[in-house]
Amino acid sequence: xxxxxxxxxxxxxxxxxxxxxxxxxxxxxxxxxxxxxxxxxxxxxxxxxxxxxxxxxxxxxxxxxxxxxxxxxxxxxxxxxxxxxxxxxxxxxxxxxxxxxxxxxxxxxxxxxxxxxxxxxxxxxxxxxxxxxxxxxxxxxxxxxxxxxxxxxxxxxxxxxxxxxxxxxxxxxxxxxxxxxxxxxxxxxxxxxxxxxxxxxxxxxxxxxxxxxxxxxxxxxxxxxxxxxxxxxxxxxxxxxxxxxxxxxxxxxxxxxxxxxxxxxxxxxxxxxxxxxxxxxxxxxxxxxxxxxxxxxxxxxxxxxxxxxxxxxxxxxxxxxxxxxxxxxxxxxxxxxxxxxxxxxxxxxxxxxxxxxxxxxxxxxxxxxxxxxxxxxxxxxxxxxxxxxxxxxxxxxxxxxxxxxxxxxxxxxxxxxxxxxxxxxxxxxxxxxxxxxxxxxxxxxxxxxxxxxxxxxxxxxxxxxxxxxxxxxxxxxxxxxxxxxxxxxxxxxxxxxxxxxxxxxxxxxxxxxxxxxxxx
Numbered sequence: 001x002x003x004x005x006x007x008x009x010x011x012x013x014x015x016x017x018x019x020x021x022x023x024x025x026x027x028x029x030x031x032x033x034x035x036x037x038x039x040x041x042x043x044x045x046x047x048x049x050x051x052x053x054x055x056x057x058x059x060x061x062x063x064x065x066x067x068x069x070x071x072x073x074x075x076x077x078x079x080x081x082x083x084x085x086x087x088x089x090x091x092x093x094x095x096x097x098x099x100x101x102x103x104x105x106x107x108x109x110x111x112x113x114x115x116x117x118x119x120x121x122x123x124x125x126x127x128x129x130x131x132x133x134x135x136x137x138x139x140x141x142x143x144x145x146x147x148x149x150x151x152x153x154x155x156x157x158x159x160x161x162x163x164x165x166x167x168x169x170x171x172x173x174x175x176x177x178x179x180x181x182x183x184x185x186x187x188x189x190x191x192x193x194x195x196x197x198x199x200x201x202x203x204x205x206x207x208x209x210x211x212x213x214x215x216x217x218x219x220x221x222x223x224x225x226x227x228x229x230x231x232x233x234x235x236x237x238x239x240x241x242x243x244x245x246x247x248x249x250x251x252x253x254x255x256x257x258x259x260x261x262x263x264x265x266x267x268x269x270x271x272x273x274x275x276x277x278x279x280x281x282x283x284x285x286x287x288x289x290x291x292x293x294x295x296x297x298x299x300x301x302x303x304x305x306x307x308x309x310x311x312x313x314x315x316x317x318x319x320x321x322x323x324x325x326x327x328x329x330x331x332x333x334x335x336x337x338x339x340x341x342x343x344x345x346x347x348x349x350x351x352x353x354x355x356x357x358x359x360x361x362x363x364x365x366x367x368x369x370x371x372x373x374x375x376x377x378x379x380x381x382x383x384x385x386x387x388x389x390x391x392x393x394x395x396x397x398x399x400x401x402x403x404x405x406x407x408x409x410x411x412x413x414x415x416x417x418x419x420x421x422x423x424x425x426x427x428x429x430x431x432x433x434x435x436x437x438x439x440x441x442x443x444x445x446x447x448x449x450x451x452x453x454x455x456x457x458x459x460x461x462x463x464x465x466x467x468x469x470x471x472x473x474x475x476x477x478x479x480x481x482x483x484x485x486x487x488x489x490x491x492x493x494x495x496x497x498x499x500x501x502x503x504x505x506x507x508x509x510x511x512x513x514x515x516x517x518x519x520x
Contacts, residue, residue, distance in 0.1 A: 002028040003125035005049070005079050005105050011121055014113050016081070019096050021105030027078045032122040034115050039071065046076025049107075049122065051115045053086040054095075065098035073104045080104060081118060085111030130242065136163075137246020144247070148254045154179035156254050157232075161185070163247040166236035170255060171196045172333040173229055188215075189233055195219055200228045211235065220248070222256045230255070269295065273343045277355060281396055285389030299341045299357060303386040307331075307354035307366065308399040312378040312412070323378045324352040331356065334365030358386040363415070370412035380406050383415045437510035443493045455493070456511075458486040463508045467498075 006025040009016050018025065030047030036055045037043075044050070050072060058064045072080060080099060082091050091108050099106035109118070140163045147155035153170055158181035161168040169180040169189030175196040180186040195210050199219055206228065211217040216236055223229035232255060234240070234248055276296055279288035289300050311323050328344040331354060335342035338361035344354045356362035366381055382403025384395035398416040406414035444455045458476060462483065465472040473480040487498060496503045 002129055003122060004028055005107070007125060008049070008118065008121060009107065014118060014121060015110050016113070016118075017108040017110075019082075019091050019106040019108050020099035021079070021103055024078075024103060024105050027105070029078055029122060031126075032081075032115075032119045034119075038068075041071050041075040044072075044075045044077055048077055049079045049081055049118070050077050051081040051083065051109065051118060053083045054092075055087055059088060059092040059095050062094040062097065065092070065094045066101070069095070069098040069102045069104055073102050078105070079107060081107045081109045081115070083109045083111065083115070133242035134246065136243035137250065140243070140247035141250035144250055144254055148258055153255055153258050154181075156251055156258070157181050160234065160247055160251040164234055164236050164240065164244045166234065168235070168251070169233040171231040171233070172336070173200060173329055174333055175200070175231075176333065176337055178230075178337070185235065188235065192217065192219070192233055196231045196233075199231055202228070218248070220252050222252065270345060272296070273355075274345045277343070277345055277353060277392075280355075280389055280392035283390075283393060285392070288389060296341065296343055299343060299355060300389050303358040303388060305356055305358055305363065305386055306384040306392070306395040306399045307352075307356060307362070307381060308396075308403045309352040309354070309379050309381045310350060310403065310407075312380050324350075327379050327381075328352055328354070331362050331365055334361045337361070366413055379412065381413045382406055383413065385415075385417045433509075433513050437513035440494075440506065440510045441514060444490065447489075447493060453486060453489065455486055455490050458483060459490055459507060460511050462487060463504060463511070467504075 004026050008014060008029070009018055009025060028047065029049050030045075032049045032051060033040075033044070034051045035043065036052060036057075038056050040050065057068065069080070082088075082095065084090050091106070096106060109115070140159070143163075144156045144159045147159050157168045157170050157179045161181040167180070167182060167185035167188065169185055169192075170178045171189075171193070172178055175193035177186055177189045177193075180189045192210065195208065196219060199206055199208060199221055202221070205223075206221040208219050209216065210219065216239065218234045218240070220232045220234070221228045222231060232248075232252055236244070240248060272291065273296060276288045276292045279285070279291065280300075285300070292300060309324060309327055324346065328346075331344060332342055335356065338359060340357045340359040340361045342354065342356045342362055344352060347353050354362070363383060366383065370379065370381060380403060382399045382401065382405070384398035384402070387395040402414040402416040402419060405419060406412065441456065444459065448454055448456055454476075458472075458478075461475045462469075462472040465475065469480040469483055473483045476483065491498055498504060498507075
């Protein structure tokens with residue numbers, strides 16, 4: 001406990017007597033200082049016990065003492081020690097009255113007690129309090145270290161909350177709450193997500209204080225580099241003391257170690273994951289399962305999906321966060337929150353391949369990530385349908401196809417299942433397909449432009465009626481012989497036979513791609 005005026009009064013060797021301010025003796029003392037200046041306030045910081053002999057004070061003047069005591073009180077001086085038997089045989093009544101009126105503790109110091117003895121007592125008590133704080137901090141560190149090794153980050157958060165006599169919460173880089181203690185603190189911690197997200201925008205290490213006087217919350221970033229990997233919130237009813245501060249610093253170190261693995265270990269796991277993926281894509285699922293072991297083997301025991309991501313554009317602000325590592329971090333965090341497995345492997349600097357369980361967490365995270373941060377993230381994502389180890393190669397092609405469609409359509413995310421459930425016609429909007437269609441039909445458009453017939457409309461009607469002459473002629477309002485003549489002209493101009501189903505298919509798609517209008 002911090003040293004108080006009451007502790008000094010109870011010190012048997014000092015023989016101090018309380019002359020005023022008896023009800024404020026529980027005030028902590030930060031230092032003991034001697035000054036005979038008529039106005040020592042400019043040299044005070046607050047929290048001091050000021051000791052005087054009144055060499056330069058008119059201690060018997062009530063007005064002067066009222067001004068003097070008020071100045072001391074306003075400056076944060078916690079007590080006044082007055083030495084008797086030096087300049088005054090007893091404490092002047094004017095000083096006693098002024099101290100009592102202001103509520104400032106006034107201690108009478110006997111002549112046989114030197115000011116140095118009081119200073120030593122204060123210094124010794126402060127040293128003892130500091131030692132107790134350091135000891136308590138080390139004990140907290142040992143306890144949290146054991147918890148981290150045996151139980152993990154959530155146990156560290158619980159121990160920290162107990163040590164600070166408040167609450168604590170652990171966040172991932174996105175601001176989601178990973179652990180909170182006590183249980184009621186989870187809801188309070190969730191309200192701080194925006195503050196955690198703002199903290200992420202600053203280089204690590206970073207900290208901030210939020211909340212009011214009744215619920216003061218310190219937010220501390222986690223991460224050994226410049227990039228914030230998570231955050232720790234500590235809520236208390238008052239500023240942290242020395243022991244509590246030691247505990248918080250220990251928790252930050254431990255949580256940083258548990259949330260940010262060493263680079264060498266991370267690189268080794270990534271190389272192992274890349275080998276597993278290469279084996280899967282090469283059609284060697286048994287070898288892939290053997291290499292995956294306990295680390296990634298669970299991913300291969302249930303349906304999984306493959307995800308391919310690329311930067312949306314090659315032009316990017318050099319100061320902005322790289323989009324693919326940021327996406328990988330978001331997906332890993334989402335999987336961790338849902339207790340699902342995920343494997344992320346960079347394919348060079350411009351592509352990210354992700355193997356994720358089909359529990360839905362990663363797919364949902366992709367959708368939320370691209371919708372919420374499309375402009376900032378700058379990624380394009382293709383997601384395969386659920387598959388198993390044997391069909392991993394086909395799933396990779398599905399992800400590539402979905403990625404290609406996403407880029408052509410200007411969308412941030414496309415799932416292959418959406419393509420299979422929809423229509424192929426939207427794919428015809430591709431510039432290359434339109435160029436092919438224009439080239440294929442151009443001769444017919446040029447013929448019709450001369451006013452010598454309506455071959456394009458006739459071709460469309462005939463194809464839409466599956467080559468039924470009477471039905472197509474009725475749609476056009478012409479005789480079937482006229483339609484037969486026009487179709488022969490189409491064959492002559494194109495140099496291709498309409499009896500060939502491939503030709504009919506290409507012509508129909510060309511008409512759909514152009515919308516029935518020639519390119520201008």
